[in-house]
Structures are given as structure tokens and as C-alpha cells.
Amino acid sequence: MRLETRIATLLCAAALPIGAQSVDPKLLLSPPTNAWLTYHGDYTGERHSKLSEITPENISKLKQVWKFQSSQQLKASPIVANGMIYITAPDNLWAIDAHSGKEVWHHQHTKNNAFHIGHRGAAIYKDTVFLTTPDCHLLALNSRNGEVKWDVLIADSAKGFWSTNAPLIVRNHVIVGVAGDFDNLPGTLRSFDADTGKPQWTFYSTPPPSAGDTSSGGATGGQMWNTGTYDPDLNLMFVGTGNPTPVLNGNARPGDNPWTCSIVALNPDTGKLAWGFQVSPHDTHDWDAAEVPVLVDGNFNGQPRKMLLQASRNGYFFVLDRTNGKSLLTKPFAAVNWSKGIDEQGRPIPNPAKEPRKDGALIAPDEGGATNFWPPSFDPKMGLLIVNAKDGYGIYFYKPEHGAYGWAGADYGLAGKGFLRAIDYKTGKIVWEHPYPRGSSSAGVLTTDTDLAITGDAGGNLLAVRSSDGKVVWHENIGRMGGAPVTVELDGKQYLLVTGGNSLFAYALQ
Amino acid sequence: MIPESEMKIITLLGIASIAFGQPPTPQAGPPRPSSTQSPASKARPKSATPQQYSADQIREGEVRFGSQCGFCHGKDAAGGETGPDLTRAELVAQDSHGDKLAPIIRAGRPNAGMPAFPSLTQGELNAIVAFLHTQMDKFAELGGGRRSVEPSDLATGSATAGRVYFDGAGKCASCHSPTGDLAGVGKKYQGLSLLRRMLYPTGQGPAPPTAKATFTLSAGQTVVAPVVAEDDFSVTVLDPLGARQTYERSAVKVKVDDALAAHFDQLGTYTDADMHNVYAYLETLK
Numbered sequence A: 001m002r003l004e005t006r007i008a009t010l011l012c013a014a015a016l017p018i019g020a021q022s023v024d025p026k027l028l029l030s031p032p033t034n035a036w037l038t039y040h041g042d043y044t045g046e047r048h049s050k051l052s053e054i055t056p057e058n059i060s061k062l063k064q065v066w067k068f069q070s071s072q073q074l075k076a077s078p079i080v081a082n083g084m085i086y087i088t089a090p091d092n093l094w095a096i097d098a099h100s101g102k103e104v105w106h107h108q109h110t111k112n113n114a115f116h117i118g119h120r121g122a123a124i125y126k127d128t129v130f131l132t133t134p135d136c137h138l139l140a141l142n143s144r145n146g147e148v149k150w151d152v153l154i155a156d157s158a159k160g161f162w163s164t165n166a167p168l169i170v171r172n173h174v175i176v177g178v179a180g181d182f183d184n185l186p187g188t189l190r191s192f193d194a195d196t197g198k199p200q201w202t203f204y205s206t207p208p209p210s211a212g213d214t215s216s217g218g219a220t221g222g223q224m225w226n227t228g229t230y231d232p233d234l235n236l237m238f239v240g241t242g243n244p245t246p247v248l249n250g251n252a253r254p255g256d257n258p259w260t261c262s263i264v265a266l267n268p269d270t271g272k273l274a275w276g277f278q279v280s281p282h283d284t285h286d287w288d289a290a291e292v293p294v295l296v297d298g299n300f301n302g303q304p305r306k307m308l309l310q311a312s313r314n315g316y317f318f319v320l321d322r323t324n325g326k327s328l329l330t331k332p333f334a335a336v337n338w339s340k341g342i343d344e345q346g347r348p349i350p351n352p353a354k355e356p357r358k359d360g361a362l363i364a365p366d367e368g369g370a371t372n373f374w375p376p377s378f379d380p381k382m383g384l385l386i387v388n389a390k391d392g393y394g395i396y397f398y399k400p401e402h403g404a405y406g407w408a409g410a411d412y413g414l415a416g417k418g419f420l421r422a423i424d425y426k427t428g429k430i431v432w433e434h435p436y437p438r439g440s441s442s443a444g445v446l447t448t449d450t451d452l453a454i455t456g457d458a459g460g461n462l463l464a465v466r467s468s469d470g471k472v473v474w475h476e477n478i479g480r481m482g483g484a485p486v487t488v489e490l491d492g493k494q495y496l497l498v499t500g501g502n503s504l505f506a507y508a509l510q
Numbered sequence B: 001m002i003p004e005s006e007m008k009i010i011t012l013l014g015i016a017s018i019a020f021g022q023p024p025t026p027q028a029g030p031p032r033p034s035s036t037q038s039p040a041s042k043a044r045p046k047s048a049t050p051q052q053y054s055a056d057q058i059r060e061g062e063v064r065f066g067s068q069c070g071f072c073h074g075k076d077a078a079g080g081e082t083g084p085d086l087t088r089a090e091l092v093a094q095d096s097h098g099d100k101l102a103p104i105i106r107a108g109r110p111n112a113g114m115p116a117f118p119s120l121t122q123g124e125l126n127a128i129v130a131f132l133h134t135q136m137d138k139f140a141e142l143g144g145g146r147r148s149v150e151p152s153d154l155a156t157g158s159a160t161a162g163r164v165y166f167d168g169a170g171k172c173a174s175c176h177s178p179t180g181d182l183a184g185v186g187k188k189y190q191g192l193s194l195l196r197r198m199l200y201p202t203g204q205g206p207a208p209p210t211a212k213a214t215f216t217l218s219a220g221q222t223v224v225a226p227v228v229a230e231d232d233f234s235v236t237v238l239d240p241l242g243a244r245q246t247y248e249r250s251a252v253k254v255k256v257d258d259a260l261a262a263h264f265d266q267l268g269t270y271t272d273a274d275m276h277n278v279y280a281y282l283e284t285l286k
Helices: A003-008 A025-029 B004-013 B015-020 B055-068 B090-094 B101-107 B122-142 B159-167 B191-199 B261-267 B272-283
Strands: A062-069 A079-081 A084-089 A092-097 A103-108 A123-125 A128-132 A137-142 A148-153 A168-170 A173-177 A188-193 A199-204 A229-231 A236-240 A262-266 A273-278 A294-300 A303-311 A316-321 A326-332 A339-342 A348-350 A361-363 A377-379 A384-397 A410-424 A430-435 A446-448 A452-456 A461-466 A472-477 A486-490 A493-500 A503-509 B211-216 B222-230 B234-238 B244-248 B254-258
Touching (some): A079 A123, A092 A128, A128 A173, A384 A452, A410 B191
Antiparallel strands (some): A062 A503, A084 A092, A128 A137, A137 A148, A377 A384, A486 A493, B222 B234
């Protein structure tokens, strides 16, 4: 909507596009360019925008338009709807005027004692904005004024669950995950009615103790704390599951421990499992497979395919056929030394000698992983998945005295080198990499149709490179980026929204 | 004639060198180990100054610590994801009523990945400090600790094989000497502390810079200074008085070399047996 068109809408309600004050969940199937309606921007998780005003050639004219300062470090990705921005931190949600950067309302959740380690973002449905909280509440807030419509409990935080999750909305389902690594807890994903908050279904990636189900080999864990993706044609949602618990003691849970460290495909109406693929069978290194399962349609080995891509914390890049969960490609994209090769199903084979030991085992990647919660971006023009990665080493210990509850071991990171890496999905090869001189980045990536990849580097710079070859075209120091950049069109102008430190910044061409 | 743009770089040499216009000899030797010994290798520390805290304060500290710090350091402060075991930390042992801990909690340790907590109130900070001292004393009485790594756990290698690797395949001897920089290293550090330093000697806590920037001036002279920060666009070095100077890479000719690069590369080539053997060898250098 150009500026004057927006002014014209002030004349009467009739001039307003249908649903302008409300987000119809059908919009999520083809999001308009003036909105960023979900954590990923759309259901694919490609985090790619068709907007083309900002280019490598003119990006030097990019200037800060406004800055919104919050009271906490922002590790979220903002959502944008109807000229409003919603951004979160643990216990907090701010509604901000997208044109001015001014706060419109702020919701502060009740003080609580659960883990406050970060928050990924909000979700929107009709005129409701959803916020998950550290103490595992799911709040439905009126998008106009922040009024609490309803408040339900996802899980019991007293048992050790907490939530950082940006919910996934599919039709009238609000699908929310929790975390909980420090206690032996079943992997729990739940769906609630977006209108009423009524529970719809629960999917357990590992069976709850009461189920009498031994399929996970005694493992608990497998928490689904990151936001999934969705294919409307298959009516399947995809989400990565976390590591098994006890974390470092693998003896207590023999076998592969399904469905921990896996990608699972679920029916969003019932929560029933369609298929699962384990990226780390019998994980003993805390390598959650919670990274974004990116949905890509394209040719693979000359055949059109519906694929799922994941650059996983364990250092391997996976391409699956998402209709059935069968492997198409498995290749390392970072330093790895823990597997004996790839099995016939495309899964890395864990080397028992690289399990945590009493005298220590030297492992790549380290516990933080080759990548982690921060979302990558897929540039469909280039066929590249661009991700902030790390070659890292850690040392892992386990002895029987460490027990079989929670962490059950000790590990220490030694050193790591950070890179922005571009992976060709057809071959798994690193087409280019941009090394950071020092440290590694935990920022997400955004790509646009103009050969731009935008992220935060290891030194607190907002960084723009060319998607095609990784050449740096622009930077500005804004403080460490904890979330992922997004882009929207407002009044006919392309805006870039990025977090740095405690602030959210809006940029546009001058 | 020194161009004006290079005058600032010259100050890195120090006053004496400016007068004589002589560049110093680049010193890229191995970093000196800091004198702080890792607590993990010693007998468990107890808080050096006995400190009394109220039960309410300790309870508040437990709650506050659990929610703000527990993910990394563990809810019981004995180590969690990525963060060290604070019940064995020398810093906690040396702290008296927050004099050492509070500034670090407020400012964070950005280089070590620890965020700052500037918005904690003084009361909340005091409560966290109270909880940490209580946990340290509690764990000291218990002994062991469920996530502990004892020096005896690590004693599985062969010192003889370690020496062969040190002098041969590991190429350790090309930078280090058992009678030079490593003399007495097995006495100075033990257990996990020695192993971690051997693998990547950044130590725990603030480490001296290991990277050196070499500036080349237009006249061909070189100036070397320790690097404290760098990114794609700038390099920050220390002058002889310890003050920071930042240079845009595009404005100067500068090359950064990290003495630890060889240690990083070695992490990709060690077998676990090599690692334990070299550790066993270093242990003998008392």
C-alpha cells in the first residue's frame, strides 16, 4: 500500500482491504509483502523475500529510520501485520507502530522462576497475538491493546519445562513446544484452539512415564522448542526434536532413542506422526535437531521433488523427501569427528569411541553445535542454504558417578571458528564461506530476490553479502544480533527490521 | 617523513621508539600462561572469607540464579550448558560479599559468551552472591560433585608415547620446549585445567591477547601490537600503556597472526589417545 493509498483508507471502513484489522489464517498460505506474519515469514521456513528495492548496488544508501529500545536483549524475530510489529523477550511482548517505532502497548507476564534464556517470537491469528512464557503459559492477547483473552498452561514448569517458542499457526491450531534438558521429561508438543485456548492434541516425541511404552529405549527428552514448518498440500507440519535425556550418559538409554534428535512430520489436525527421520541416532552430545526444517520444491538429481533441508547442530546437512521422510543427501557442512559414516537410511552412524568417557573424548562439533536455534535462509534463485556455522571442538566426560538424571556428565567447549556458509542443496557442497576473524555468530539469515543475504556477524555488525558469492557489500555496527532479520514493504518502501543488543532497528533506503 | 595518517600507529611503539624511530622486533612467541590456576585441578576451594547470609536471601538467590543463570551454569551452579561449574570457581572462592562477582555479573564476559545483567537490582545481586557462596561450601563438604572430572580420571595415557608425539607428529616442539616455556607446567596446572590448557590455552577468565597485528607503514617499517578485538572491518590493539586503539582495516595495511592457530588446527588432528598421551607427558614436567 503506497502512502496516499493508506491516507485514503482513513476516509471510510469500506476502503479498507478485507480483514485489514485482522489476520485471516488463510493469509499465511500466501503472505502479502507488507507483512511478516509468522516467525519464518511463511510456512516454508525459507526466510526469503521477493522484495527487490534494496540491492547490492544501492545498499550503501541504507539508513536507520527508527530504533526501538527494549529492556532486554532481543533474540526474537519480529512479526509484522497491519502496520504493527510484535516482538518478544522472556515474559515480555511489545506492540510497536511499524512506521514510527513507537510502543503502542506492552504486555509484562507475571514474575516467575523458570529459565529466562531467550525468546524467539510471537504469532498472530485474527486479532489475537500469542506469547509463550518461561513458565510455560500460552497467552492470547488482543492485538489492538494487549488485553489478555485467555491464558492456558502448556506444561508444568515446576517439573523443569520452560518455553521460548514462537508458536506455529495452522488454521485454528496454535502449536507450541517447550524445552527441558535438565530433567528427564517426555518430549512434548501441544496444539490449542486459537479462538478458545481449548487443548486439541499432544504429541510426545518420547513416551511419558505413564505410557508403559519402551520404544525410546528408556530415553526421555526430544523437546520441540523451535518453530516448525508446514506443507498445506501434504497437510503435514515438520519440526525438529531435541536431544535425549539423560544428556551425556548414553548407557542408561540403549538403542537409537526415537524420536529424539529427529525431524518428525505430523498431521496438524491430530498430532499423529506421519514419519520420523533421526539425524543423530543415540545422541550423547546435546545436539538437538531443533534447527529449522526448510521446505524447498525443486529438482534433485533431475527429478522434481518436495524436499526438506536441515543444517543440523550435529554438523551434517540433510536433504529429505518430505512426502515420506526418505533421505536424498547427507553431507557434513562443518568439522565433525563423531561418526563412522552414513548408514543406508542416510543417518550418521555414531562412533561409540566418541561417546563421553571418564578420561574425556575430543569431539567436533562442540556442545553448542555446528549451528543452533538461529534460522538459516534458502535462496531459491541460487539454490543455496545460507547458515551461520561453526567449526568447534569440545571435550566430553561421563562416568557412572555422574548418574542418569538430567545432564549426567560434563563437557567443556575448547575453541571454535565461525563462518557464514552457503550450501548447495543438490550436492551438499559449501559453495562459498565467509570466515569471521574472531568468534562465531548466533544470528539468523534473510535472503532477498536481489542476490542479498543479510545477517549479523560475530562482531556486532549487521552484515550484507551477495548470496551468489558471499562478497560483503555493506555493514553497520548495531550490537550483537540475537534474532533473525525480516523485511516488509510499508508505504511502497522496503524496510529491513533487525535486532541488535536490546534494540530493534528499522532500515530503509534514504 | 611519516605521513600524518600513520602517526597514531607509531605511538604503538612507545615513547622511546618514537624518539629513535625504530620498530620493535616482532614478538610472536607463545603466550605466557596466566598465573591463575584453574580450581578444577586443585582441592576444592571454599569461600576464603567466611560469609553469613540469611536463609531468605539464599532462597531468593536460588530462585534468581535458577532463572537467570541456571541454563548455562546449572540450577545448582555446578555447571550446565556451556557455563562452568561455579561451585569450584576460584573467583567465587576469592569473592567477599560480591566484590569480585557483582562487577562480572553486571558487565558479563562478552568474549567468553557470558551476557551482561545490568538490570539486576542490588538486592537480587546480593542474593545470587549469597546462593553461590552457600553452594560452594555445600559442595566442598560433599566432595566429588556429580559433574566433576578428577585428575585421576584423566590418567590413561602414556608419557613416553606423549613425548614421541610432542617431538614428532604433533610438532609441539616447533613452538614449545619442556625445559623452556613448559618447564614446571605439570606442577603449575593439574587435571582438567592442564588438559584444557594443553588443547587450547586461553585459560579461564580474562586471558592475555594471543593474536598480534603487524602494521606495515608506507616506508616499509612494521609495527607489532597485541590484538584485543577484530572483525571484518576493524582491528583493535593495545598500545604500550595498555590503552585501546582501533583501526579501520581499509585505512591501514595490517595483518593479524594468532599464535593459537596451530592449537586450533591440532584439535582436528589429535586422536583421543594422542591427547591423553601428551597430557601424560606434560604431567611429568614438574
